Amino acid sequence: MVLGPLADEINELRRRKRAIILAHNYQPDEVQDLADVVGDSLALSRAAAASEAEIIIFCGVHFMAETAAILSPEKTVLLPAIDAGCPLAEMADPEGIAALRAEHPGAAVVAYINTSAAVKAVSDYCCTSANALRVVRAVPADEIIFLPDQNLGRYVADRVPEKKIVIWPGYCRTHHRVRPEEVARAREAHPDAPVLVHPECPPEVTAQADFVGSTGQILSKVKSMEAEAFIIGTEMGILHQLEKENPGKKFYLLSPGLVCPNMKRTTPDRILESLRTMSPRITVEEPIRTQARRAVERMLAIG
């Protein structure tokens, strides 16, 4: 997509204000093409922390910009799409965690990165879909309260049977609606294409896949495979990076429902407006920020 003068204006302001534009793998193609870095939420927060830029334009949803602000409080983190929430993140709250802790004394709380800063602040560890198995195995507790995604929780529980996993009943609206019949249908339409899906999909879907992983893991896996065509079971924005990184290969979306409306709220116009007005800014108040950072840093120490 050619953005012409709009892209020129964004580039001029980005250069003059020494800002960096970060875009999640699920963002619209034209937003990904404007970004300095495209990746998953953790890679982007790490890029924000490592960058010399003082202004971060975070193209994603609210909890992602919050994670960048947790790690880099000295920077100005702007979220062009201030209305881009994450219904999954909104399904968990500190009160619910306190109630579960009372029922399961001795259990450790592992919070998926798709949570608010307030929830991270009362959790022991954070994790992403890329390192959830590693984090849960490394936590020094036999019982784990895992939140908020039930499908990722189930995926972890099945692979770490030595621990008792108490699973929070949240779900990602976009991934949770993929149906097992869609896998069968996609395989029939593209018999030679392997099926790669995200662990936020229901267990009946992940059970049929050839590979289950985070967006970053799907991108790496595809590069290592010989196939010419792939069926992809995660949010459609990932197809743009897959196509860019693998010219000549074909990618088919597993289900037409794999579109996150919140991820599509960022537009080049909103990025330009953020650069012009230095808003909307995302900050995390103390002591929540320091408490949330502890869970994120424990995850980073595990890797």
Ligand code: CIZ
């Ligand atoms: O960690 C992320 O950014 C999310 C939400 C998904 C993924 O697999 O990248």
